[in-house]
Amino acid sequence: MSGSAKATGALVDVLVIGAGVTGIQQLYRAREEGFSVKVLEAGTGVGGTWYWNRYPEARFDSESYTYGFLFSKELWEEWEWSELFAGQPEIERYFNFVVDKFDLRRDIEFGVTVTSASFDEPTGTWTVRTGGGAEHRARYVVAATGVLSVPYYPAVEGRENFRGEQYHTGRWPKTPVDFTGKRVALIGTGSSGVQIVPAIADDVASLTVLQRTPDWCTPLNNGPISPQEQAELKAEFETIRETLNTSPSGFLHELPSRFSTEDSKEQRLAFFEKMWNSPGFSKLTTNYIDFTTNPEVNKEFCEFVADKIRGLVTDPATAEKLIPKNHLYAGRRPPFVTGYYEAYNKPTVQHVSLEQTPIVRVTETGIELTDGLREFDIIIWATGYDFGTGALNRLGVRGRDGLALEASWADGPSTYLGIVTAGFPNFFFPGGPHGALGNNPRYASDQVDCVIDVLEHAREYDYDVIEVDPAAEKDWTDTVNGSGSLFLESSYFFGSNIPGKAVKQLLNPTGRPNLQRLIAEQAEQKYSAFILSKVEEAAA
Incomplete structure (x- = not known):
């Protein structure tokens, strides 16, 4: 089959779930290689995370062009990206520009929620059903549902009783929220929460920031991309593409060149100042070679950042509550900020430590803490996501013998290269768990290409069913879970923010070079880690 498949119920080669950055690329690649393809998207537009996350000041913290x-x-x-770190409206325009330029929209069905996906062994195909009652049939299913797709609301008593407005950063409405003169509670200060605080501080009557765990926030250092820089980016496309396609982190950042022990204390402080003024993730990717392996240099950097916080926040007590005490830099996902600390100097902004005064319940008029009731007009839940496996486990995926994906992964995900899992033939999930450890789209791009290469290989040799060898899956999963991690197990990168969820590695601590090496080896070995068969053989 080739071309564009339109009819509901018609068998397509590839059915993609999700029209975010990974789903769009999977659609483009599948169509380019002659597969019929259809995309089902829950939203009414493309962009995935950047469709749903439209809260004030939502923006990249990876450089736009990377x-x-x-x-x-x-x-x-x-x-042309207008800023080094573009904001959500520009990001959404970009994804729409892409799908229109390559005429991809005709293969995307919007406003569709997948309720189940079942593998039929006699035919080697999948049946995917949606909330509207439609049924789609496909040879292959690619769940490009992303790692930040399912918003998490903590189980706080009375949340449904609040009579004011409530919003989650991951499900922000398209209609702008009016904060003018409102009493606002913001719960959570991860990457989303810290962007909102300075964005609305001047509009509100009051903003109460309820924080459980402070993170090491450092400046984003955003700015416009000058005409000269635009010209350089265009002229250097091939070099930039090669760098990004091979970069361990997926960034254009220069690799570290010195150990901390090569510098004196004064030289290290000068270097830390340079890091403080560097853009985004370069504070992590271009720091000292031993920055993530030598606790002493990391601690020294944290002391440097703590002094910066004390210098930016006027009230000493507030400053101390904003300084992490239980982890070093990048022990949790580091947020990048613009005007965040300075916002606490405004008379409208108040910080509340939930460690000192926990939430008791939400009432009709506000939030009751252990020190009393505070009344609000708006509550913002910046409380994160069911990371990594959240969306996949909610698709109703059923593999061989009716095996439920969520049951198979009850003790944590088991994958091969973060792309496939045993017991679920012809089912792929690039951009999901065990995939990335850096700039997500660059890792996901490697995985998308691998998926297409496997499909092409199966087509060349007339195979209908592709599944991973359980031994290869076990080897990869054991390696992932056994590798040392930069992040603490208390980080959401281990799923520990979700009550009852297995605390297991959800990233790929083995790194991109290892992922790319194994993908290349599989191509050379004609996909020896996969079991390829014809329908009759697979059913037998």
């Missing part, structure tokens, strides 16, 4: 697609030089030359 996040987008690299499969077309013409696209690179036609689109």
Whole structure:
């Protein structure tokens, strides 16, 4: 089959779930290689995370041009990012520009929620059903549902009783929220919460920031991309693409060149100042070579950042509550900020430590803490996501013998290369658990290409069913879970923010070079880690 498949119920080669950055690239690649393809998207537009996350000041903390697609030089030359770290409206415009430029929209069905996906062994196909009662049949299913797709609300008593407005950063309405003169509670200060605080501080009557665990926030250092820089980006596309396609982190950042022990204390402080003024994740990727392995240099950097916080926040007591005490830099996902600490100097902004005064319940008029009731007009839940496996476990995926994916992963995900899992033939999930440890779209791009290569290989040899060898899956999963992690197990990268969820590795601590090496080896070995068969053989 080739071309565009339109009819509900018609068998397509590839059915993609999700029209975010990974789903769009999977659609583009599948169509380019002659597969019929259809995409089901729950939202009414493309962009995935950048469709749903439209809260005030939502923006990249990966450099804009490193996040987008690299499969077309013409696209690179036609689109110009206005800022080093673009905001949500511009990001959403970019994804719409891409799908329209390559005429991808005709293969995307919007406003569709997948309720189940079942593998039929006699035919080697999948049946995917949606909330509207439609049924889709596909040879292969690619769940490009992303790792930040399912908003998490903590189990706080009385949340449904609040009579004011409530919003989650991961499900922000398209209609702008009016904060003018409102009493606002913001719960959570991860990457989303710290962006909102300075964005609304001047509009509200009051903003109460309820924080459980402070993180090491450092400046984003955003700015416009000058005409000269735009010209350089266009002229250097091939070099930039090669760098991004091979970079361990998926960024353009220069690799670290010195150990901390090579510098004196004064030289290290000067270097830390340079890091403080560097853009985004470069504070992690271009720091000292031993920054993540030598606790002493990391601690020294944290002391440097703590002094910065004390210098930015006027009230000493508030400053101390904003300084982490239980982890070093990057022990949790580091947020990047613009004007965040300074916002606490405004008379409208108050910080509340939930460690000192926990939430008791939400009432009709506000939030009751252990020190009393505070009344609000708006509550913002910046409380994160069911990371990694959340969306996949809610798709109703059923593999061989009716095996439920959520049951198979009850003790944590088991994957091969973060792409496939045993017991679920012809089912792929690039951009999901065990995939990335850096700039997510770059890792997901590697995985998308691998999925297409496997499908092409099966087509060349007339195979219908593709599944991973359980031994290969076990080896990869054991390696992932056994590798040392930069992040603490209390981080959401281990799923520990979700009550009852297995605390297991959800990232790929083995790194991108190892992932790329194994993908290349599989191509050379004609996919020896996969079991490929014809329908009759697979059913037998």
